[in-house]
Each structure stands twice: as C-alpha cells, then as structure tokens.
Amino acid sequence: MSARERIAGNVANYVDERTGAAAWMKKNLNKVFPDHWSFMLGEIALYSFVILLLSGTFLTFWFDPSMREVVYEGSYAPLKGLEMSAAYASTLNISFEVRGGLLMRQIHHWAALIFMAAIVVHLLRVFFTGAFRKPREFNWIIGIGLLTLGIVEGFLGYSLPDDLLSGTGIRIAEAIIQALPLVGSYLAFFAFGGAFPGEAFIPRIYTVHILLLPGIFLALITVHLMLVWYQKHTQYPGPGRTEKNVVGYPLLPIYMAKAGGFFFIVFGVTALLGAVASINPIWLYGPYTPGQISAGSQPDWYMGWLDGLVRMSPPIEPVIFGYTLSLNILIPGLIIPGILFTGMALYPFIEQWITGDKREHHLLDRPRNAPNRTALGAMSLTFMLIALINGGNDIIATNFHLSINQIMWFSRIGIIVLPPIAFIVTKRLCLSLQRADRDLVLHGRETGRLVMMPSGEFVEVHEPISPEKAWLLTQHEQSAPLELEEKDARGVRRPGLLKSKVRKRFAVAHAEQVAKPTVADLKEIEHH
Amino acid sequence: MSKEIEVIQDPGVPAHKLRQTDIDPKAADRAERQVAILFLLSALSTVLFIYSYFFISTETFIFIPLMGEQNAHQLFLGLGLAFSLLFIGLGAVHWAKTLMPDNEVIAHRHEFRSPDSDREEFVKTAKEGAAAAGLGRRSLIKRSMGLALGLVGLSPIFLLRDLGPTPGDDLKKTSWKAGTRLVTDPGDRPIKPEDLEIGAVAQTLPELPAGKDHRPLSDIGKDAVLLIRLRPEEFNLDAERLSWTYQGIIAFSKICSHMGCAVALYEQQTKHLLCPCHQSTFDVTRAAKVIFGPAARPLPQLAITVDEEGYLVAQAPFSEPVGPSFWERSA
Numbered sequence: 001m002s003a004r005e006r007i008a009g010n011v012a013n014y015v016d017e018r019t020g021a022a023a024w025m026k027k028n029l030n031k032v033f034p035d036h037w038s039f040m041l042g043e044i045a046l047y048s049f050v051i052l053l054l055s056g057t058f059l060t061f062w063f064d065p066s067m068r069e070v071v072y073e074g075s076y077a078p079l080k081g082l083e084m085s086a087a088y089a090s091t092l093n094i095s096f097e098v099r100g101g102l103l104m105r106q107i108h109h110w111a112a113l114i115f116m117a118a119i120v121v122h123l124l125r126v127f128f129t130g131a132f133r134k135p136r137e138f139n140w141i142i143g144i145g146l147l148t149l150g151i152v153e154g155f156l157g158y159s160l161p162d163d164l165l166s167g168t169g170i171r172i173a174e175a176i177i178q179a180l181p182l183v184g185s186y187l188a189f190f191a192f193g194g195a196f197p198g199e200a201f202i203p204r205i206y207t208v209h210i211l212l213l214p215g216i217f218l219a220l221i222t223v224h225l226m227l228v229w230y231q232k233h234t235q236y237p238g239p240g241r242t243e244k245n246v247v248g249y250p251l252l253p254i255y256m257a258k259a260g261g262f263f264f265i266v267f268g269v270t271a272l273l274g275a276v277a278s279i280n281p282i283w284l285y286g287p288y289t290p291g292q293i294s295a296g297s298q299p300d301w302y303m304g305w306l307d308g309l310v311r312m313s314p315p316i317e318p319v320i321f322g323y324t325l326s327l328n329i330l331i332p333g334l335i336i337p338g339i340l341f342t343g344m345a346l347y348p349f350i351e352q353w354i355t356g357d358k359r360e361h362h363l364l365d366r367p368r369n370a371p372n373r374t375a376l377g378a379m380s381l382t383f384m385l386i387a388l389i390n391g392g393n394d395i396i397a398t399n400f401h402l403s404i405n406q407i408m409w410f411s412r413i414g415i416i417v418l419p420p421i422a423f424i425v426t427k428r429l430c431l432s433l434q435r436a437d438r439d440l441v442l443h444g445r446e447t448g449r450l451v452m453m454p455s456g457e458f459v460e461v462h463e464p465i466s467p468e469k470a471w472l473l474t475q476h477e478q479s480a481p482l483e484l485e486e487k488d489a490r491g492v493r494r495p496g497l498l499k500s501k502v503r504k505r506f507a508v509a510h511a512e513q514v515a516k517p518t519v520a521d522l523k524e525i526e527h528h
Numbered sequence: 529m530s531k532e533i534e535v536i537q538d539p540g541v542p543a544h545k546l547r548q549t550d551i552d553p554k555a556a557d558r559a560e561r562q563v564a565i566l567f568l569l570s571a572l573s574t575v576l577f578i579y580s581y582f583f584i585s586t587e588t589f590i591f592i593p594l595m596g597e598q599n600a601h602q603l604f605l606g607l608g609l610a611f612s613l614l615f616i617g618l619g620a621v622h623w624a625k626t627l628m629p630d631n632e633v634i635a636h637r638h639e640f641r642s643p644d645s646d647r648e649e650f651v652k653t654a655k656e657g658a659a660a661a662g663l664g665r666r667s668l669i670k671r672s673m674g675l676a677l678g679l680v681g682l683s684p685i686f687l688l689r690d691l692g693p694t695p696g697d698d699l700k701k702t703s704w705k706a707g708t709r710l711v712t713d714p715g716d717r718p719i720k721p722e723d724l725e726i727g728a729v730a731q732t733l734p735e736l737p738a739g740k741d742h743r744p745l746s747d748i749g750k751d752a753v754l755l756i757r758l759r760p761e762e763f764n765l766d767a768e769r770l771s772w773t774y775q776g777i778i779a780f781s782k783i784c785s786h787m788g789c790a791v792a793l794y795e796q797q798t799k800h801l802l803c804p805c806h807q808s809t810f811d812v813t814r815a816a817k818v819i820f821g822p823a824a825r826p827l828p829q830l831a832i833t834v835d836e837e838g839y840l841v842a843q844a845p846f847s848e849p850v851g852p853s854f855w856e857r858s859a
Contacts, residue, residue, distance in 0.1 A: 240541030263618025268614025275606020290749030
C-alpha cells in the first residue's frame with residue numbers, strides 16, 4: 001500500500017466512522033447519467049449561478065447601495081463634479097478604479113443573461129420532450145419558480161447601479177405597483193419609503209438581491225438537483241433504453257470529469273465575454289434623474305417580452321365609480337403574465353387530466369410523437385416572440401427604417417392571429433414527420449442509386465434502415481384517447497357531463513397520430 | 529387494440545465501440561500529451577492574468593481590429609482569466625473523452641411508490657400520532673391553535689407597515705403654484721418668452737423658494753415641465769386651453785401619463801411628443817392628446833403667463849395629478 005493510499009484510507013475511515021457515508025457513497029459514486037447535449041442546458045444554468053455568486057460577492061466589497069447624493073470625484077472625466085447617488089458613484093468606481101472590477105461587473109452581467117437563457121432553453125427541452133410527466137411534476141414547478149425568481153432577481157440586479165437607464169426601469173416598476181386597484185399608491189409608498197424615487201429603494205432591493213433571493217435560489221436549486229439525483233435522469237429513447245432502466249455513463253470518473261470540465265468551460269466563456277464584449281456601460285447613461293431619459297430605453301432580454309406587451313396595450317383606463325382602473329398597465333403587466341406562468345406551472349396536471357395517464361414516464365418523447373403538446377409549445381413561443389419583438393420595436397424601427405406605428409400594429413394583430421396559426425402548422429408538421437418516419441421504416445432509406453429495370457423503367461434503390469433506427473422510430477407508445485363513459489353501468493347519466501365532454505374533445509385532439517408501422521405492415525410490404 | 533399487434537423488436541444496447549486510444553497505446557500517449565498541453569496553456573494564461581494585474585496600467589489603451597480602442601489592462605486581465613478557466617475545462621473534457629473508460633452502463637429503475645405494507649404502516653403511525661396528541665378529541669385545543677397560528681402570521685405584515693408613509697395627497701400635488709417662475713434645467717435661469725425661438729423646446733423646473741438650494745429627485749419626478757413654442761395659429765385648442773398658453777408657448781408635464789417616464793422626444797416637423805419607454809405619442813397642437821400608444825390620458829398642461837418682470841410663470845398649479853395613474857386619481 002502506497003503512502004498516498006494509506007492517507008486516503010485514513011481520511012475515508014475517519015469520515016465514515018462519524019457519518020456512515022461509505023454505504024451511500026458506494027452506491028452513488030457509480031450513479032449512471034444518460035448522455036445527451038440537451039442535458040447540459042440545466043448544467044449551464046447551474047454553473048452560471050455559481051459564477052453569479054462568485055462575481056457578485058466580489059462586487060459587494062465595493063458597491064455602496066445608497067441613494068445618498070454625492071459629488072463624483074473619480075477618474076471618469078465626463079462625469080466629474082456631477083451630483084449622483086452613492087450607488088452610481090461606487091459602480092463607476094468599480095468600473096474605473098478597482099482593478100478587475102469592470103471585468104467582474106461584465107462577467108456578472110453576462111452570467112445573468114446566460115443564466116436566464118439557459119433556464120429558458122432548458123425549460124423548452126423539458127417541455128417538448130415531456131420530461132415533466134409523472135414523477136417529475138414537482139421539479140417542473142420548482143423550475144417555473146426558479147424562472148420567475150430569476151426574472152425578478154435579474155431586474156433588481158441591473159437596477160442597483162442607479163443609472164439613467166435602470167432608474168427608468170424602476171420608474172416603470174413603480175407605475176405597475178401604483179396601478180394596482182385599491183392598494184396601489186399605498187404599496188408604492190411603502191416600497192419606496194415615500195414618493196418615487198426616494199432614498200430607500202436601492203438599499204432595500206440590495207438586501208433582496210444579495211441575500212433573500214439568492215438564499216431562496218440556493219434552497220430551490222438544492223431540492224431541484226436532489227430530485228434529479230433521486231428520481232434518476234430521464235433518457236432519450238433508443239435501442240436498449242426502456243422505462244425500467246437508465247443507460248449512460250457512471251459518475252466516476254467520466255461524468256465527473258465531463259461535468260467538472262464543463263463548469264470551467266462555461267466560466268471560461270463567460271469570462272471571455274466579460275473581457276471582450278462590453279455590457280451595460282453605465283457611465284454612458286449618466287446618473288438617474290426622473291426628468292431625463294435616454295432614447296432607445298430597453299430592458300434586459302428576459303424582461304423584453306413584458307415591456308413589449310405593455311407597449312402594445314391599447315389605451316384603456318376606465319374610471320369606475322370615481323376610481324381609476326389602469327387596465328392598460330394591469331392587463332399586460334400583471335394579468336397576462338400571471339395567466340401564462342400559472343398555466344405553465346399547471347401544464348403537467350392539465351396534460352395528465354387530458355390523457356388520464358397516471359403512470360411513471362422516464363423515456364422522453366420525440367416532440368413529433370406528441371403533436372398536440374409540441375403545437376401548444378410552438379404557439380406559446382410565438383406569443384412570447386411577438387411580445388419580445390415589440391419590446392424592441394423602437395430599435396427595430398430605427399435600424400430597419402420602419403414605422404414604429406406599423407410594427408406596433410403588426411404586433412397587436414399578430415399576437416392574436418399568429419399563435420393559433422403556429423399551433424395548426426406545428427401540429428400538421430408533427431403528423432407529417434410521423435408519416436415520414438412510417439415511410440422510412442416501411443420502405444427504407446433512399447440511396448440515390450438509380451437502376452434500370454429490364455422493362456426500361458428507372459427506379460431508385462431503397463435500403464432497409466438499421467434495426468436500431470427502426471426501433472427508434474417505432475418505440476413510442478400510441479394509445480387511443482381516453483374513453484369517458486357518458487352513462488354509468490345502470491344507464492344513468494354521469495354528473496359533470498359538460499366537463500367530461502370538454503375533456504373528451506381535448507383527449508381526442510391530444511391522441512391524434514399517424515399509426516406507427518408494425519411487423520404485420522412490414523410483412524405486407526415484403527409481399528409486393 | 530394496438531397491444532395485440534406485434535411491434536418491431538428492440539435490438540438492445542449497441543455493442544461498445546473501442547476508440548483509437550483504447551487499442552493503440554501511441555494514440556493514448558498522444559491524447560495524454562494533448563491533455564497536458566491544454567492544462568499547461570491554462571497555467572500560462574494565469575501567468576498572463578497576474579502579469580496584466582500588476583504590470584499593465586489601467587490607463588493603457590490599444591487598438592484591436594474590429595473592436596476598436598480597448599483598455600489593455602481590462603482586456604488582458606479578462607483574456608488571462610478566460611483562457612486559464614477555458615483550458616482547464618477543455619483539458620478535463622478531452623481527458624474524459626479520450627482516456628477514461630466509456631463503457632455504457634445500465635442501471636435499473638424502481639417504481640417510486642412505496643410497498644403497500646409501508647404505506648399502511650405510515651398511515652397507522654400518523655393516525656396513532658394524531659390520536660396520541662388528542663387532536664381528534666380535544667377540539668378546543670384544535671380550534672384555539674388554529675386561531676393562534678392564523679393570527680401570528682399577521683405580525684410580519686404589521687411590522688412592514690413602517691416601510692413608508694401613506695401617500696396622502698402627495699401624488700396629486702406638485703411644487704407649481706400660481707406665480708412660480710419656470711427656470712431652466714440645468715442652470716436654474718428664469719426664462720423670458722423671447723428666449724425661446726419658434727420650434728424650440730426647453731426643459732424646466734419650478735424656481736426654488738428662497739433659502740432652498742436643492743431639489744429632491746422625488747420633486748423633479750413630479751415637477752419637470754416641457755416648454756414648446758409654436759406659432760400661435762398652429763394650435764388647435766379650445767378657448768380655455770388656449771388661454772393657458774402664452775404667445776405660442778405651451779407647457780406640459782414631462783412625466784408620462786402612462787408609466788412616468790420622461791417624455792423627451794419631440795418631433796419638430798409633426799409637433800409630436802414621443803415617450804421613449806412605450807412609444808405613447810402626444811400631439812402638442814391639441815393639448816398633448818394621445819394619438820398613439822398605450823397612454824390613456826394627455827400630458828397635463830400647465831397654464832402659463834408672464835410676471836411683471838416679463839419672466840414666464842405658472843398661472844395656477846396643475847389642474848390634475850401628473851404622472852402615471854393610480855386608484856384614487858380621479859376621486
């Protein structure tokens with residue numbers, strides 16, 4: 001036994017005698033993880049979070065979260081002698097005086113954008129492959145929670161420097177609070193410690209940004225990962241992969257090395273962006289004052305859709321019994337996002353209600369094999385995309401020399417008309433792809449080789465596809481829509497008929513599919 | 529129905545394919561060297577990072593094609609950090625992919641549902657626990673506990689009450705009074721009508737009362753006023769609103785009636801004011817009537833005139849609250 005082995009053995013022994021960890025470790029060091037590039041999206045989100053914690057902690061050492069007015073005396077000449085908040089002045093100080101400060105600020109901001117992008121794309125992967133199905137509904141809801149908190153956390157983060165751009169964002173947030181019926185002006189005065197902007201808001205959101213929300217994030221991420229670990233990862237269908245197994249690489253050593261290495265790659269790419277790609281150059285915007293604004297005011301991308309919805313809202317603001325109801329703010333700013341996020345969180349349960357499927361699912365769906373779900377996803381994405389485009393309508397108008405009014409009208413009409421079209425088109429596409437799969441299994445692959453038959457006719461040679469491929473294209477389960485009896489065994493109509501009729505319609509739409517080929521179909525083809 | 533039909537068979541997990549590094553020791557040695565080179569490049573990058581930190585001045589600028597003038601300190605510090613991290617990652621992944629065993633392993637899953645015996649045991653224990661506590665029998669305890677727990681949750685809400693004052697009529701008032709002079713922002717100079725040419729725009733604030741030399745931002749957020757001068761015949765106003773202008777000079781609150789952004793974009797040709805936040809567009813000639821966008825109300829107009837010294841002053845305070853809407857706005 002070498003000296004190194006002896007030391008390692010002693011340490012392991014010491015720990016195990018006090019915790020009994022060996023039994024757990026033995027089982028889990030060889031934990032199997034299926035391999036697929038799309039499983040790295042959640043990893044990117046996790047690693048960006050770690051980068052955010054590290055770079056954020058660095059920034060707190062110099063950032064002064066105070067709205068006290070100071071006169072700037074730092075090295076950035078254009079702002080010298082100007083009155084500004086201590087928050088803005090200390091952000092300038094981090095950018096110009098602290099060595100590596102600007103780099104860390106830019107890494108922090110880029111990491112936040114990557115964090116949100118990774119969450120969104122990870123969510124799309126989970127949605128389109130049906131990974132949210134039983135037993136993973138809890139993790140889906142935690143994920144939606146993380147997305148929501150991420151949006152808030154990002155907004156609070158870029159609001160902290162108190163520059164002209166972010167101050168305008170806070171002003172808009174204040175207007176949303178103020179628009180709430182009955183309690184709006186009170187809540188706004190409580191949140192801001194008086195009239196906007198006051199001197200209380202930035203110190204308050206600082207506590208929320210660096211303590212409260214990161215704490216909640218840490219807790220939710222821990223539960224999210226523990227559930228992934230405990231429930232074992234889902235896997236894509238393929239030869240040898242079933243609902244009862246996990247095929248992949250063991251944690252030690254290969255998965256550990258890959259995942260650990262990937263952390264450094266994500267960190268490296270973020271640092272590279274921080275080094276070469278300027279982001280949020282707050283010194284160009286100037287300090288915040290409510291009487292000024294910069295043209296082309298834009299939030300970060302994950303807030304853009306919300307801003308786009310607010311922009312396209314028609315000017316409805318009824319006065320009811322002498323009280324003002326700002327529907328032009330409440331509908332796009334709170335009601336629509338509320339419906340979207342609630343619907344998203346409840347989707348696993350809605351789908352379960354439609355299919356009546358209460359079994360566990362560990363094999364992922366190919367999106368084409370769940371046409372209704374895929375179409376719904378495409379529809380929601382179209383909605384969000386139009387909202388996002390409208391959030392940048394001023395930038396688009398100036399860059400492409402278009403009329404901003406026309407873009408706005410395109411968005412107003414498009415957001416109602418285009419999502420249903422996206423639904424129909426996507427559903428048809430999915431069914432066509434199913435048909436193409438069926439053809440491929442039955443008739444084989446087109447080889448591109450033409451041969452002349454004795455009769456003089458030219459035909460293209462088709463080659464049968466591999467058994468692995470054939471399995472991949474036919475492994476999915478095709479079930480008939482849920483049967484709902486309108487009458488019970490004694491011929492009495494069941495209560496809740498309307499509900500069951502609605503459910504039946506959904507079930508039929510959900511189960512629409514192209515029959516997958518069977519062995520019998522293949523044999524029949526061979527006879528020809 | 530589809531269950532009886534024979535489906536295509538699962539061929540099982542494909543056989544493991546050996547990599548070049550598994551068969552050829554030379555290839556394995558080559559891979560080892562590649563991994564080592566990647567790790568060494570990372571170490572070199574850290575040296576670059578340390579060098580940049582100490583020896584490149586923060587004032588040095590260099591020209592980089594496509595990127596323009598760049599601060600060399602920030603750039604090389606960042607590149608050093610980026611590559612020191614990136615190469616560790618690339619090295620580890622290359623190591624894993626070429627040299628670590630890549631046999632696929634099959635692990636089995638088990639249904640999460642506990643065995644019935646465990647579930648029954650659990651229900652029994654839970655019921656016994658509840659019974660031992662007497663929850664079912666002692667309804668007085670149950671109800672009073674419910675009351676106590678319900679009420680204790682209210683305390684934090686009370687504690688948050690002192691976050692700020694109640695709004696009172698703060699949202700409805702501004703600093704403008706009859707006779708308040710309009711002064712330039714920045715500069716604090718009073719303005720005479722002849723200072724403004726036709727087509728000109730000026731950002732103004734109410735003159736500070738004697739003895740004060742500082743405006744809190746919360747005042748600016750309500751008091752900012754935009755002056756625009758047109759030819760008097762260009763207005764399309766009723767008699768009252770026309771009397772609020774002075775020699776073609778019209779004054780509006782600069783705070784958007786939609787969400788409170790500064791309405792700062794004035795198109796001289798069309799005489800439209802545009803809010804850069806949500807593109808609400810206001811027609812100056814028609815008392816800032818909304819002609820496009822989400823804003824539901826015109827920008828409040830400030831009635832102006834001149835005082836005996838000839839400086840522009842407010843005739844009266846704003847006749848309605850400025851800024852975004854709130855519940856009690858029209859009450």
